Amino acid sequence: TAPRTTPGPLPVAELHLHLDGTLEPEHVLELAARNGVDLPFADIDDLRSRYEFTDLQSFLDLLYTNLTVLRERADFTEMVDRYLERAAAAGVRHAEVSCDVQAHTRRGIPLETVMGGLRDALDRSVATHGVTTRLLVSFWRDGPVDEAFDLLRALVASGIPFDGIGLDSAEVGFPPELFTDVFAFAREHGLHVVAHGGEEGGPEYVTGALDALRAERIDHGIRSLEDDALVERLVAERVPLTVCPLSNVRLRAVDTMADHPLLRMLERGLVVSVHSDDPPYFGGQVDANVDAVVEALGASDEQLAHLARNSFESAFLADDERAGYL
Ligand code: ADE
Numbered sequence: 001t002a003p004r005t006t007p008g009p010l011p012v013a014e015l016h017l018h019l020d021g022t023l024e025p026e027h028v029l030e031l032a033a034r035n036g037v038d039l040p041f042a043d044i045d046d047l048r049s050r051y052e053f054t055d056l057q058s059f060l061d062l063l064y065t066n067l068t069v070l071r072e073r074a075d076f077t078e079m080v081d082r083y084l085e086r087a088a089a090a091g092v093r094h095a096e097v098s099c100d101v102q103a104h105t106r107r108g109i110p111l112e113t114v115m116g117g118l119r120d121a122l123d124r125s126v127a128t129h130g131v132t133t134r135l136l137v138s139f140w141r142d143g144p145v146d147e148a149f150d151l152l153r154a155l156v157a158s159g160i161p162f163d164g165i166g167l168d169s170a171e172v173g174f175p176p177e178l179f180t181d182v183f184a185f186a187r188e189h190g191l192h193v194v195a196h197g198g199e200e201g202g203p204e205y206v207t208g209a210l211d212a213l214r215a216e217r218i219d220h221g222i223r224s225l226e227d228d229a230l231v232e233r234l235v236a237e238r239v240p241l242t243v244c245p246l247s248n249v250r251l252r253a254v255d256t257m258a259d260h261p262l263l264r265m266l267e268r269g270l271v272v273s274v275h276s277d278d279p280p281y282f283g284g285q286v287d288a289n290v291d292a293v294v295e296a297l298g299a300s301d302e303q304l305a306h307l308a309r310n311s312f313e314s315a316f317l318a319d320d321e322r323a324g325y326l
């Protein structure tokens with residue numbers, strides 16, 4: 001197919017983005033110096049050399065070390081602002097971003113510092129970056145359920161606005177059913193609910209997220225293809241799957257980009273869209289993910305338009321807002 005003729009990156013909604021995973025390595029070191037945080041890296045080259053992963057856990061180890069440089073309210077604001085600036089340049093018009101708030105509160109950073117800092121950037125994002133946003137708070141599926149529940153109650157009690165919750169971190173061995181009550185509480189409080197599933201774990205993690213958590217969207221979900229009945233259900237119920245091709249290759253969930261199931265998923269009628277997960281760790285924003293898919297899989301302009309439309313249709317936008325993007 002001929003290359004896309006419209007100038008600039010494809011306008012999309014970013015729906016699978018971990019804010020804690022958006023710090024560029026230079027920014028990690030800048031914040032470490034500013035806040036007097038000791039990191040186990042000699043310099044920027046040493047830090048950069050660590051961005052080679054063998055699986056999800058090897059990435060999470062680096063991510064969770066790097067995010068300890070965030071200490072002050074302004075640090076969180078700066079992280080979000082820098083992300084939104086890069087996202088806008090990559091074609092993102094609407095961003096549903098998540099934060100592992102638990103990763104910060106368990107280090108003793110007050111909830112108000114984390115959430116206040118995020119909100120300071122998000123509340124002026126339309127004016128500053130021309131990007132509408134939603135905020136999701138993600139919980140560690142490999143962390144204590146009680147800790148997640150206590151934090152969720154505190155978040156709701158704080159009155160600080162957020163739009164939903166998610167479930168992330170190490171998947172295998174930490175089934176969604178563990179978080180049934182946490183997610184029920186969130187839904188009772190009018191929050192949207194999403195969950196990672198079928199990234200490293202099998203299709204039963206996706207089924208569990210649907211049945212036990214009533215997840216409205218599945219983050220990744222690529223291994224759903226191993227279960228035909230699940231695929232039929234996801235298609236029939238139009239459950240969106242937020243797929244991150246560069247992440248999947250870098251974390252070895254998929255061998256090479258040429259093997260990536262994205263277009264097979266699209267062809268089976270799944271509501272898939274392309275996202276970036278943790279951009280500096282995996283090689284770029286949404287536009288880089290789209291470019292990789294075009295290069296390795298030969299996605300057509302029509303398929304790219306379909307993926308972009310799916311991203312807006314899968315977003316937690318009101319119908320009138322959505323209409324403005326479609
Ligand atoms: N946290 C940040 N990125 C993640 C991913 N791709 N899977 C699980 N947890 C994550």
Ligand code: ZN
Nearest residue numbers: 016168219277
């Ligand atoms: Zn993710």
